[in-house]
Amino acid sequence: MIGSMQRQIARGMGxxxxxxxxxxxxxxxxxxxxxxxxxxxxxETELVQQVGFSSHIPEGCRVVVVPLQGKTSRSVVIATDGAPIVVQVNKGETCIYDQFGHAIWLKEDGAHVKGGDLFVDDGNLHVPNGEVIDKKGSMQEMRDIYNDHTNGNTPKPNPQM
Structure with a gap:
């Protein structure tokens, strides 16, 4: 009797x-x-991602596939791995990154942003193709005012900013 039940269960699980x-x-x-x-x-296998995160999964990545109700035709992907670019993080760190080398890296000493027109490296803010702007204006506006100013009869600053 038990053997018969085990065979039926095994056949069903198969x-x-x-x-x-x-x-x-x-x-x-x-x-x-x-x-x-x-x-x-x-x-057309559905990719299930966390709310607030959306990634384009590149070809060649490994994925974990869960067949809903045990049917291959109703499968979903719940995890991915093995993209061409992978960031190795240390204990306690988190990194959100893309396949172009851009990253937001949360480390013990703070947030590090890399890529595009903005990146922070060793506490230095780099904006190679943009402006640094605060409530009063831009860094360029500040330079323009400084370079054009005089104190009474004094000449304009030398060197210019």
Missing amino acids: QVRQTFLGVVARGGSKLLQLTGLAGEVLD
Whole structure:
């Protein structure tokens, strides 16, 4: 009797698809095409991401695939790994990054931002293609005022800013 029940359970479990690893064949931020075990192809597999975070998953990444109700046709991707760019973090750190090298890195000494027109490195703010602006105006406006000012009959500042 117990042996018969075990065989029926085993047969039923054999019809239920378990969680498995796949590889992204066509990337995306909502739907992915995957290759699974033995070269099977899963089209339009939904990517489930945390609220507030959205990533475009590149081709070649490994993914964790969960077949809902044990059916491959109703699978969702719940985790990804193995992108071309991976940031290694130390104990206690968190990093949000993209595949272009931009990052927001939360470290023990504060937030570090890198990439694009703004990055902070070793406490220095770099804005190579933009302006530093506060409530009173921009750094360039401050330079322009300084460079043009005089004190009575004195000449303009030398050197200029």
